[in-house]
Amino acid sequence: MNETLLNVNDLKTYFFIAEGAVKAVDSVHLKIGVGEVLGLVGESGCGKSTMALSIMRLIRHPGKIVGGEIWFEGENLLSKSEGEMRKIRGGKISMIFQNPMSSMNPVFTVGSQIAEAIKLHQDAQKHEVREKVVEILGKVGIPSPSERVKDYPHEYSGGMLQRAMIAMALSCNPKLLIADEPTTNLDVTIQAQILELMRTVRKEFDASILLIGHDFGVISELCDKVAVMYGGKLVEHADLATIFKEAKHPYTQALLESIPRLDVETERLRIIPGSVPQLINPHPGCRFCPRCEYAKEICSKEDPPLIEVGQGHSAACFLYGSIDKPNHQRK
């Protein structure tokens, strides 16, 4: 395998509110190799965005990273000072957000906002910065970039603005790009354009990408590996093909069968009973246990560890490993 770029080790991010601690991210391990694209999938409230913000050290009060390590290029980001983090954010690690409209400042031009990122992280003359901005806007497919740099965010359409956000994120040649649901707010035809762009970005800039999303389709388009989160925990981690062919965790299996698909005929969809769990003082044991059809006694008592179930494939479920091995593969 190639070198590890980011290694998240036993990360715990809790939000402390009056009712108790919300365990948004609870003992999560994650690795991203150099040049690798990892998809982090889960439903709303499963902790995937908190995960991204933790890596960027952008967790705000009442949230707090209470444990774990985040190793990036051999250094632990959690032991960095705020000043050092500032140099890394937008430089070596940059992020694309879900809603491009609200992530840009409406009173500055798009060009000046991208220039700001370049000025902060690179030593460049004023005219060089301007050239760079135009160049990068052109690279992400903005037509007549030398004109459009002077436009304000409201003069861009949603898809164009997302392109501009990607340009901003790439402006300092990041090693790691975190994209948090980059296409969720866009129409399907625009989504296809942005996905195409992300693919070329991957080739051209050679950055590792952490793609966060809830749509398995979008994830399939870009990722090499997939990590599935549920209720603040990582439940499964494998290669893209493995996840779709032989998902092991009951949640992953059920989730994949519950989505209507364009390429498969189904009369009835599989149902996962109940709804997503509350993360305030969660019940002991596996988080998925109350909704799981294979739940056993141990599942409601102990937390299943993430164990190796195949080559580069791990799952957190008591159905596998030393206890016993019922075979409940998908037909």
Next chain:
Amino acid sequence: MSETLFEVTNLRKYFPITGGVFPRQVAAVHAVDGVSFTVELGETFGLVGESGCGKTTLARVVLRLIPPTAGAVRYGGREIFKLSEREMRKLRLEMAMVFQDPYGSLNPRMTIADSVGEPLDIHGLAKGPEKEKRIMELVEKVGLAPFHIYRYPHEFSGGQKQRIGIARALAGNPKLLVADEPVSSLDVSVRAQILNLLKDLQEELGFTYLYISHDLSTVKHMCNRVAVMYLGKFAELGAVKDVYKRPLHPYTEALMSAIPIPGRRREDRIILKGTVPTPIDPPPGCRFNPRCQYSEPMCKKEDPELIEVKKGHFVACHLKK
């Protein structure tokens, strides 16, 4: 073929834009611009399109929630825009709507019993203990427990709220149920529950759905026939199995190829250029021509009509004549 439930002919809805010192109409948003179709009794008719293509406006005009600019809707042999308010109110009993946002469509100060019982009061369908019995019945039908009815909306999850919205829509025993993106604000694992519920209810009660969505996968799962809308017009209309297997309109083709499929990397993708033009000033000729890869000179001049190219399969494209 089976019986027709309603027929829409050449329906138009323009929203005026006013401006100037003395406000007058300066332009109009052509939200729905000449749409004709029929919906058969008991079928599920899907309307798909990207945001702003006019699908929600079309549904609202069909229910006469907003007046049309031109055109007609014949519902069960009667022209609904010519009915008096009183007659319309009676007819509304047969039409119901399930909305996209289950959080916004329930009054937070009303208990579930009040919300579900309101249509019963308005139409004078049931009173006293009979009404309560009916409410319990409706709530159970959508998979909630009878003790739930004295609770308030904030005590429920998104999926449960959508169930309540469906129970309320069922109160008047509707013949037509308009579902406007009923699952798009729900979590993925909860979506399947609601989609299956909608299918079961249709089997049990036999009503007709007008199912609106931007998600081609759920439309394929739910519908018998589908119309693809682009900028206020139908680009293509036909049986789901035909349209999905062999899309005829270049827009449908691109739309289908744009949908990411789980577990597969699509290499055959058609990437459309640019974005949807504004419906204030739609491009002349075929509305899709500025983004169409097959565009020919005549597409810029003449607006193609929706013509039947195969039995029951209509397309509005000059190249498919």
